[in-house]
Amino acid sequence: MSKTDPIIIVIEDDPAIRKFLRTSLSTQGFSVFDAETGKQGIIEAGMRKPDLMILDLGLPDMDGVEVIKAIRAWSGMPIIVLSARNHEQHKIDALDIGADDYLTKPFGFGELLARIRVALRHANRASESPQGELFSIDNLNIDLLNRMVSVDGQEVRLTPIQFRLLSVLVKHAGKVMTHQQILREVWGPSYQENAHYLRIYMSQLRQKLEQNPTQPRFLLTESGVGYRFKI
Amino acid sequence: MRNCQNSPVDYLGLKEPRPYRIEPYLRRNSLQGWAGYVWAILITAINALIGHVLYQRLELSNLVMVFLLGVVFIAMRFGRGPSIVASLLGVAVFDLFFVAPYLSLSPANSQYLITLLAMLVVAIVISNLMINVKSQANIAAYRERMATALYAMSKELATCQTEHEIVCTAIRHLSREFNSRAVILFADAVGQLHYPHAPELPESLRAADLLLAQWSLDNDSLAGRDCPSQTRYFPLHDEDKVMGVLALLPRDSVCIDLPEQQQLLETLLRQIAQALSRLRFAEQAKSTQIQIEAERLRNALLSAISHDLRTPLSTIIGSASALADDEGHLQASDRLDLSRAIVDEAERMTLLINNLLDMARLDAGKVELNKQWYPVEEIIGSVLTRQHKCLQNRPVKVTMPPGIPMLYVDAVMIEQVLINLIENAVRYTPKASGLEITVDTATQTARISVADHGAGIPEGMEEKLFEKFYQTRNEAAQSGVGLGLAICRAIVEAHGGRIKAHNRPEGGAVFKLELPLDQTPPELAPEDE
Numbered sequence: 001m002s003k004t005d006p007i008i009i010v011i012e013d014d015p016a017i018r019k020f021l022r023t024s025l026s027t028q029g030f031s032v033f034d035a036e037t038g039k040q041g042i043i044e045a046g047m048r049k050p051d052l053m054i055l056d057l058g059l060p061d062m063d064g065v066e067v068i069k070a071i072r073a074w075s076g077m078p079i080i081v082l083s084a085r086n087h088e089q090h091k092i093d094a095l096d097i098g099a100d101d102y103l104t105k106p107f108g109f110g111e112l113l114a115r116i117r118v119a120l121r122h123a124n125r126a127s128e129s130p131q132g133e134l135f136s137i138d139n140l141n142i143d144l145l146n147r148m149v150s151v152d153g154q155e156v157r158l159t160p161i162q163f164r165l166l167s168v169l170v171k172h173a174g175k176v177m178t179h180q181q182i183l184r185e186v187w188g189p190s191y192q193e194n195a196h197y198l199r200i201y202m203s204q205l206r207q208k209l210e211q212n213p214t215q216p217r218f219l220l221t222e223s224g225v226g227y228r229f230k231i
Numbered sequence: 232m233r234n235c236q237n238s239p240v241d242y243l244g245l246k247e248p249r250p251y252r253i254e255p256y257l258r259r260n261s262l263q264g265w266a267g268y269v270w271a272i273l274i275t276a277i278n279a280l281i282g283h284v285l286y287q288r289l290e291l292s293n294l295v296m297v298f299l300l301g302v303v304f305i306a307m308r309f310g311r312g313p314s315i316v317a318s319l320l321g322v323a324v325f326d327l328f329f330v331a332p333y334l335s336l337s338p339a340n341s342q343y344l345i346t347l348l349a350m351l352v353v354a355i356v357i358s359n360l361m362i363n364v365k366s367q368a369n370i371a372a373y374r375e376r377m378a379t380a381l382y383a384m385s386k387e388l389a390t391c392q393t394e395h396e397i398v399c400t401a402i403r404h405l406s407r408e409f410n411s412r413a414v415i416l417f418a419d420a421v422g423q424l425h426y427p428h429a430p431e432l433p434e435s436l437r438a439a440d441l442l443l444a445q446w447s448l449d450n451d452s453l454a455g456r457d458c459p460s461q462t463r464y465f466p467l468h469d470e471d472k473v474m475g476v477l478a479l480l481p482r483d484s485v486c487i488d489l490p491e492q493q494q495l496l497e498t499l500l501r502q503i504a505q506a507l508s509r510l511r512f513a514e515q516a517k518s519t520q521i522q523i524e525a526e527r528l529r530n531a532l533l534s535a536i537s538h539d540l541r542t543p544l545s546t547i548i549g550s551a552s553a554l555a556d557d558e559g560h561l562q563a564s565d566r567l568d569l570s571r572a573i574v575d576e577a578e579r580m581t582l583l584i585n586n587l588l589d590m591a592r593l594d595a596g597k598v599e600l601n602k603q604w605y606p607v608e609e610i611i612g613s614v615l616t617r618q619h620k621c622l623q624n625r626p627v628k629v630t631m632p633p634g635i636p637m638l639y640v641d642a643v644m645i646e647q648v649l650i651n652l653i654e655n656a657v658r659y660t661p662k663a664s665g666l667e668i669t670v671d672t673a674t675q676t677a678r679i680s681v682a683d684h685g686a687g688i689p690e691g692m693e694e695k696l697f698e699k700f701y702q703t704r705n706e707a708a709q710s711g712v713g714l715g716l717a718i719c720r721a722i723v724e725a726h727g728g729r730i731k732a733h734n735r736p737e738g739g740a741v742f743k744l745e746l747p748l749d750q751t752p753p754e755l756a757p758e759d760e
Contacts, residue, residue, distance in 0.1 A: 088643065106581055108574070196604035196637070196753055203606040214611045214629040214668075221613035224601075224643040 006120060007050040010034040011041030011067065012082065013060050021054065024109050030116075038062035042070050050077060052119060054112075055099070057083045057090055065093050072098040078119035082107070088224040095178045095225065102176060102225075118174040118231060135170050137231060140209060140218060142170055149209070156208050161186065165201050166209075169219070169229040178226040202227060267309030271317040274301040279324045286329060295346050298325055302350050306357035314354035322347035377495045380408050384499060388506040395429050397510060401477075401503040406434035408495065410482045415467070415503075416444050417475040424448055424476060436462065439478035448476050463487075465500055469508030477503070528699065532587075535713070539583055543576035550576075582654070586714040589647065590699070593721040600641040600725060604752055607635050607670050607677065610642050614649040621657055626665040635670055637752040638677055644722045645746075648730070651715040652681040652742045660685030660739070675748050676728070682741040687734040696732055719744070 008030045012018045015036075022032045033048050035041035038059045045053060053071065057064035068079055078100040083091050091102045100122070101115050135142040139152045144167050149156045158166065168185045169177060179195045191197065202221075206213040220228045278301045282294050298321035306314035326336050326343055384404040391397040398415050405413045414436040416424045424445050431437065439462060440455070447454040447464035451473050454464040462480040466473045477500060481487040487496065550569040553561070561569075592598055611629060615622065638645070649668075656666055664684040671678050688696060697720040699713065716732075719742075723730040728746040735741050 106577070197755065199604065199606055199609060199637075200755055203609060206608070206612070212629075214608045214631065215615050215627075216612050220616055221609055223613050223617065223646050 005029055005031045007031045007048055008052050008054060009041060009045050009048060009050040010054045011038065012056040028113060038067045041067060045071060052077060052116060053079045055079055055081050057081050057094060065097055068094055068097045068099050078123050080115055080119060092178050092225055095176055096180055100175045122174045151209055161201055162205055166205060169227060173229040174231045176222050176226055176228045267313030268316055270309055271305050271313040274305055275317055275320040275324055279328060282329055291329060294329060299350055299353060302354045303357055306354045307361050310362060311355060311358040314358045315351065318350040318354045321350055373491060381498055385502050388502060391506060394510060397506050399432055402432055402434050405479060405499065409487055411479050412436040413477060413479040414439050415475055415477050418448055436478055436480050444476040444478055448473050467500060467504040469504055474507055540580060543580045546576040547573050586718060589718050590714050593718060602639050602641050604637045604639055605642045606637050610645055611668060614646050618650060618653050621654060624663050628667045631670040635672060636748060638746055639750050640726055640746060648719045648722050648744060651719050655715055656681060656683040676745045677748050678743055678745050680741050680743040682735060682739060684739040688732055688740045693732050
């Protein structure tokens with residue numbers, strides 16, 4: 001365990017999952033500390049200054065959403081939540097309050113690792129350049145400053161709202177954005193109920209940016225939760 | 232007058248019933264009054280005329296018979312009073328016109344006093360007889376009406392399927408027979424009476440006193456006879472318990488106290504109570520039937536689950552223990568194989584458990600659809616992204632004409648349907664064979680179909696596929712309990728849509744779901760580029 005290894009805090013009440021996470025994450029070059037309860041986790045996080053937190057939403061002593069609230073009061077570290085199935089609203093609450101990503105139990109280790117890497121990369125990028133203005137991935141180029149978007153070198157004309165939507169997603173690339181978060185950032189707080197606006201504009205964006213809108217490469221739907229710009 | 236609600240016990244009808252007489256009600260229709268007396272005079276006059284014509288040819292004693300016939304006739308038709316008048320008049324006329332000295336009531340003819348006496352006796356006896364006959368006939372007619380009423384109601388009650396129907400029938404018949412308004416108050420599980428929730432009939436009683444009714448129920452005795460509101464409360468009971476109380480407000484409260492009416496009312500009430508208890512027994516039997524069916528389904532479920540959960544578990548435990556107990560003998564490739572097997576089998580179990588939980592949720596009716604407007608391509612896009620791993624090496628072709636309207640659905644649910652259909656297709660068709668997803672619209676419906684290139688559906692099984700625990704083939708290796716399509720159907724039907732399966736002429740099966748387009752999608756103001 002070297003000094004520069006990223007530190008991960010795992011807050012999970014189930015000992016078997018805790019053990020599996022600690023063992024397998026350690027082999028991938030992470031320093032793992034775990035906590036059984038929310039309170040313990042918050043103390044641990046304050047002590048260790050971790051780079052990332054993995055948080056189970058169903059904790060015995062407090063709601064996982066409360067833990068996120070407490071952490072977000074002083075830290076912007078990425079938080080990946082683990083939740084049981086069929087609790088979309090719980091996931092959405094966690095994401096709305098500031099979680100970065102979620103995984104539904106049961107999940108594969110590969111998937112978790114991928115999410116952790118994306119979250120860490122996103123966090124580093126955000127700390128290095130507060131406003132990444134040029135964005136390029138595969139055949140898509142986005143210049144946020146000059147409001148230029150091109151696919152395969154061909155300029156794509158976007159409406160102001162389409163561009164605003166795209167830039168919000170790109171700024172949070174890799175992170176799951178809930179409908180509420182996107183609506184608030186693109187349209188403002190009074191449009192919280194109009195999720196269908198968002199869907200229509202997402203559909204328009206896909207038509208313009210994706211090769212095959214029904215099998216999107218960048219603009220992914222997180223079923224029942226929101227959207228994610230896939231890096 | 233004291234207030235009925237303040238002191239119910241004062242009016243509970245515990246006093247002796249009022250004295251009653253049936254005759255005034257039964258004789259109401261008999262011909263009576265002055266008409267009888269007019270007839271008595273008229274008949275006597277006619278007799279006098281006949282007597283005048285026959286005076287020369289008949290003996291006096293035979294002439295008396297003519298008058299006697301008249302008296303008999305009057306007694307039969309008009310009863311005692313007119314017949315006595317007819318007798319007196321007859322004797323007087325006879326004495327005046329046919330017995331010398333004429334035009335005087337001579338006491339010399341005192342022997343005709345005997346004629347008068349005989350005529351009076353005949354008149355009284357016959358009129359009394361006739362009264363009895365008539366009252367018998369009246370009673371018979373009344374009994375017939377009672378029997379008809381009883382028959383009519385019991386016939387109608389026998390066809391009633393619901394409690395509400397029984398109540399309506401009972402109230403209508405009671406209203407017809409007793410010229411009354413009525414309402415039935417049912418007791419709940421703890422024996423507390425409540426006002427009915429069902430809409431009222433024109434014949435329904437709108438004001439019943441719950442306190443009195445409750446007293447009647449608790450004591451299983453009728454109440455309210457002497458209450459100023461005149462409403463009576465009759466407990467309705469089957470063999471062993473009181474089911475409710477019938478409140479009845481007759482328009483004529485004296486009439487209803489007649490013993491015949493009381494008897495009819497009692498019989499009708501018994502019929503109503505019997506109909507209600509018959510219905511309750513039937514409902515009980517039905518719920519038992521449902522329980523048996525649920526039990527059967529649960530057994531099928533248990534045997535399916537125990538097999539389908541144990542099979543992957545055996546692999547998992549076997550492989551995992553081989554890895555755990557390894558003392559360095561396993562090759563790296565063996566370890567990889569064992570680990571992969573554990574992952575695959577665990578994923579299979581996850582799918583199975585998810586299906587079971589979904590079905591349980593749908594069955595319990597706990598699913599609330601979170602309907603919102605979605606573009607179809609977003610739903611399909613999300614499904615294909617989620618099924619990315621399962622669709623590796625399988626070409627998927629999506630055909631969707633432009634201009635498909637947005638759907639008002641619970642996208643998570645509809646995605647589940649499409650995922651189940653895709654998983655089904657992947658499980659039952661050859662590796663690397665393609666799938667086609669097509670979207671189109673018909674009148675008021677949007678159709679999404681998933682077509683494959685497999686062996687197709689066995690003939691005649693197109694409907695059975697969607698039943699719980701149905702699997703086309705007994706292939707343990709492809710086990711899935713057979714809930715996936717049942718879940719699809721439950722979800723689509725919850726959306727007011729339909730799901731069908733059939734074979735394509737060019738080979739392979741196609742599953743088609745139809746969703747209603749019965750709402751107008753919201754529109755956005757166009758925006759300048």
